[in-house]
Amino acid sequence: MSKLYIVPTPIGNLEDMTFRAIRVLQEADLILAEDTRTSGKLLKHFDISTQMHSHHMHNEHKTVEQIVTRLQSGQTIALISDAGTPAISDPGFLLTRACVEQGIAVECLPGATAxxxxxxxxxxxxxxxxxxxxxxxxxxxxxxxxxxxxxxxxxxxxxxxxxxxxxxxxxxxxxxxxxxxxxxxxxxxxxxxxxxxxxxxxxxxxxxxxxxxxxxxxxxxxxx
The missing domain is CATH 3.30.950.10 (Tetrapyrrole methylase, C-terminal domain)
Known part of the structure; x- marks a missing residue:
């Protein structure tokens, strides 16, 4: 079943990453990252090899439709930001709203936020x-x-x-x-x-x- 997961990442201390967040990122078909270079270091640390695509404030208006299409095809996608919880002063709102409007399940994991x-x-x-x-x-x-x-x-x-x-x-x-x-x-x-x-x-x-x-x-x- 397709779903968009909103996944918080540590704001500084890597020990704040939750077991559930690691599992979701490992099992997702795709990870949307604010900066793939920054997130690449995090994923490498936790041995997560899931494919990443860039999703940030400068391109989110253009990529939302494409992401929704992938979700509608049955994929599971996880959204992360450079640090903290996505959509809190970071990209995430536009995609979350689009998914809700299209009847796509959205689940936000609890976790780090500054x-x-x-x-x-x-x-x-x-x-x-x-x-x-x-x-x-x-x-x-x-x-x-x-x-x-x-x-x-x-x-x-x-x-x-x-x-x-x-x-x-x-x-x-x-x-x-x-x-x-x-x-x-x-x-x-x-x-x-x-x-x-x-x-x-x-x-x-x-x-x-x-x-x-x-x-x-x-x-x-x-x-x-």
């Missing part, structure tokens, strides 16, 4: 939260900040290292210098860091020590 450990590590309220992913680059960025300035839930952002200082300065500007936040860096890796404090304190830290690696930033909501 924002959950970052939220828990932050020590900020996590009974209710909002995941914002990456902020707009230019157009709409200020509008997003202005809307979120009134948000009372903990907010989660993905931030590239070369934009962290700019983003922290914007948090100070729009949310205030005393807004509590936590910057989680290199989660699950050897040099994992979770820096907690006010927006101003964390900004000063990274101005003196430029950040490296993958970053998740959790920001406290406005006090009601």
């Amino acid at each position: 924002f959950v450990p970052a939220l828990v590590n932050s020590a900020l309220p996590n009974d209710r939260f909002v995941f914002e992913g990456f902020l707009p680059e230019k157009k709409g960025r200020q509008t997003r900040y202005l809307a979120l300035a009134e948000e009372t839930r903990t907010m989660i952002f993905y931030v590239s290292p070369h934009k962290l200082i700019k983003t922290l300065a914007e948090v100070v500007q729009y949310f205030g210098p005393d807004r509590l936040l936590c910057v989680s860096r290199e989660l699950s890796k050897l040099h994992e860091e979770n820096l907690r404090g006010t927006a101003q304190e964390v900004l000063k830290h990274f101005e003196a020590k430029p950040p490296k690696g993958e970053i998740v930033m959790c920001v406290a909501g406005k006090k009601s």
Whole structure:
């Protein structure tokens, strides 16, 4: 029976790969990978020889129809991203939606994703939260900040290292210098860091020590 499997992969530590994820990738007819070079290293480590095709943000609009056709022919296909769970700030939504529209079974395996450990590590309220992913680059960025300035839930952002200082300065500007936040860096890796404090304190830290690696930033909501 054909099925699309959404398969999370480790965000850093290879020990976070699940037994089930390995089995699904071994048994699939095809693996769709965001970057076949990056995923090739992962597959080699776990002795997975399944054929791979490239599926990323620059070609997903063009390849969805072809992939759906293969699924309709009876194939089982697994989708992975470079790290974490596909479709969470990574390609996956378009294909998942197309499969659902065509009545093709979709199953997402539980597994690694960066924002959950970052939220828990932050020590900020996590009974209710909002995941914002990456902020707009230019157009709409200020509008997003202005809307979120009134948000009372903990907010989660993905931030590239070369934009962290700019983003922290914007948090100070729009949310205030005393807004509590936590910057989680290199989660699950050897040099994992979770820096907690006010927006101003964390900004000063990274101005003196430029950040490296993958970053998740959790920001406290406005006090009601």
